[in-house]
Amino acid sequence: MDLFERESIEIAEAELDRFIERRAREAGDAQRVEEEWVASVRRYHDKRRETSREAWRAYHLAQAARLEATAAELARGHRARAEALLSECPGEGAAVT
Numbered sequence: 001m002d003l004f005e006r007e008s009i010e011i012a013e014a015e016l017d018r019f020i021e022r023r024a025r026e027a028g029d030a031q032r033v034e035e036e037w038v039a040s041v042r043r044y045h046d047k048r049r050e051t052s053r054e055a056w057r058a059y060h061l062a063q064a065a066r067l068e069a070t071a072a073e074l075a076r077g078h079r080a081r082a083e084a085l086l087s088e089c090p091g092e093g094a095a096v097t
């Protein structure tokens with residue numbers, strides 16, 4: 001093997017080494033990018049779940065307040081009607097509280 005062939009082989013081996021190293025770096029970069037993407041998706045879903053949980057909590061608290069107000073109004077109406085009926089027939093029972 002002459003000097004030219006030896007140099008050609010060394011150049012080819014060096015190019016192969018650079019190619020292999022570059023591919024290894026790219027593979028590592030791709031894995032890092034994928035891991036960051038997975039973490040990003042996880043953060044997005046966590047935030048979305050928390051926002052949804054807060055919205056449902058606010059809804060249920062507001063609905064409870066509406067139901068309590070409605071029930072109180074209905075109870076007042078029934079008490080007023082009971083008092084009216086009682087006043088129509090005095091002496092038939094005690095006042096409703």
